[in-house]
Amino acid sequence: MHEHEKRDYLLKGVLPVLCASILWAFGYFARKIILFEITPLTLTFITAFVVSMSLMLWLRPHPLHLWRVFHAHIWNHIALAFTGVIFGTTLMFIALDNLDLGLATVLEKLQPLFTLVLAALFLKERLPVRVLPYCLAALISSVFIFTESTQTLQMALSPQNLIGVGAVIGAAFSWGMATIIGRKLMLSGVRSREVTLIRFTLAWLFLAPILLLQGDLVTHFTLSPFVWIIAVGSAIITTAGGYVLFYSGIKVVDAPTSGFLELLTPIVSLALGLIFLDETIRYTQIFFIGLMLFSIYKISTTKTKRT
Incomplete structure (x- = not known):
């Protein structure tokens, strides 16, 4: 690799993915500090709406083209909106509301494990035997991290912890399923940016009538300016901005590098929790967090083949 190629690899590949991973950590932190005043479902709606509008302004897609893309794979797009945003994001916000920031973001990293298993079931991809020990290590480590x-x-069996753990596992599973659906769409020729735009647009369109029936869209206009600034700002900067950076970066970097850089999200989240939220971490947890993240890295960079 020539000098200019190395520079492009770092500046156009590594740096965007690195920044996206850090932004996502700050996004989790920002959402956690406002969940005392806003419901997870309403926060999901605001996030989806703002991200959708931001991506519309950035991509400037032709409405007819976007409709054709949606209509060609209508059920996959709808399924992706539910698994990737309505279920996945809402469950993650519920987890953040009930668990420590660091714990929630570390356990969410079980997502590649679910993706691997779901790919074997629905995409007929072969599950490599060599990755099974890493799957087992990730699961065992996650149990020890929680306990x-x-x-x-x-304390482990308290309603708050059970709700939090159930929600974060549900989020990891939902996002794992969303990854499979998104992969199917991209194998069909749909661009990743269009997949993301349609996913968030459908999500807020489905959520709007639900929140209207609940009265949340009206009552939540009384939210404090601080909550609105954090909700909208984090959606623009950390979610929409994170996706833009991530998708531009993965065009350049390879899968192992991207998988490694994405591990910064739980690491930065742990640091934010320790510094700003008075969260604690035990020495034994550090070992199991390291083991789990290493195992997840090995899982996420495993190449699978169609059976």
């Missing part, structure tokens, strides 16, 4: 954070069985 070490609660210290006692009574």
Whole structure:
């Protein structure tokens, strides 16, 4: 690789993915500090609406072309909106509302494990035997990370912890399913940016009538300016901005590099929780977090083949 190629690889590939991973961590942090005043479902709606509008302004797609892309794979796009945003994002916000920031973002990294299993089931991709020990290590590590954070069985079985863990596992599973659906769409020739735009647009369109029936769209106009600034700002900067940076970066970097850089999200989240939210971490947790993230890295960079 020549000098200018190395520079392009770093500036156009590594740096955008690195920044996206850090932005996502700050996005989780920002959402956690406002969830005391806003419901997870309403926050998902605001996020989806703002991201959709931001991507519309950035991509400037032709409406007729976008309709054709949607109509050609209508059910896959709808399924992606539900798994990727309505279920996945809302469940992650519920997890952030009930668990420590660091714990929630670390456990969410189980997503590649679900993606691997779901790819074997729905895309008929062969599950490599060599990756099974890493799957087992990731699962065992996640259990120890959680139990070490609660210290006692009574705390582990508290409603708040059970809701939080159930929500983060549900989010990881939903996003794993969304990855499979998104992969199917891209194998059909749909561009990743269009997949993302349609996903977020459909999500807020489906959520709007639900929130109207609940009265949340009206009552939440009384939210404080601080909550609105954080909700809208984090959607523009960390979610929409993160996607723009990530998709531009993965055109240049290889899968192992991207997988490694994405691990910065839980690491930065852990640091933010320790510094700003008075969260704690035990030495045994550090070991299991390291083991889990290493295992997830190996899983996420595993190449699978069609059976």
